[in-house]
Amino acid sequence: MHCPFCQSARSRVIDTDHDTRGGVRRRRVCGECSERYSTYERAMKATPFLIKQDGRREDFDREKLERGIRVACAKRPVASADISRLVGEVEARLQDIGKLETSSRVVGDIVIEGLKSLDQIAYIRYAIVYLGLSDLQAVRTEIDRLLA
Numbered sequence: 699m700h701c702p703f704c705q706s707a708r709s710r711v712i713d714t715d716h717d718t719r720g721g722v723r724r725r726r727v728c729g730e731c732s733e734r735y736s737t738y739e740r741a742m743k744a745t746p747f748l749i750k751q752d753g754r755r756e757d758f759d760r761e762k763l764e765r766g767i768r769v770a771c772a773k774r775p776v777a778s779a780d781i782s783r784l785v786g787e788v789e790a791r792l793q794d795i796g797k798l799e800t801s802s803r804v805v806g807d808i809v810i811e812g813l814k815s816l817d818q819i820a821y822i823r824y825a826i827v828y829l830g831l832s833d834l835q836a837v838r839t840e841i842d843r844l845l846a
């Protein structure tokens with residue numbers, strides 16, 4: 699934690715507050731420039747590593763997921779806030795799994811499920827990539843399932 703005025707890492711805690719959501723606020727005085735500032739500490743659930751189909755392990759990348767969903771929703775009447783909410787839901791559900799690692803399929807499944815109710819065209823676009831639908835027949839089967 700660095701002083702927002704002079705970037706010094708030296709500080710002294712002069713007061714500590716606990717808030718109702720489990721956060722801790724500390725008032726500090728900078729050991730370099732003597733300005734006062736506060737820091738806020740909050741415990742967060744960890745997001746598990748994702749195991750891809752080829753066995754590679756990767757970090758959950760919120761920005762990358764959001765980009766993928768935005769591409770699927772391009773020119774569709776899907777609100778930006780809905781996309782952010784879906785990404786937030788994926789993250790929250792991953793954290794609720796409470797494991798060190800999980801299959802990357804979990805992410806795709808949640809997105810697919812969310813897009814299905816947001817916009818069917820976006821859903822099909824995402825499904826083509828995520829489910830690896832490689833020909834028109836496969837796409838048609840998916841559309842038939844959606845219309846059923």
Ligand SMILES: [Zn+2]
Binds near residue numbers: 730
């Ligand atoms: Zn300072």
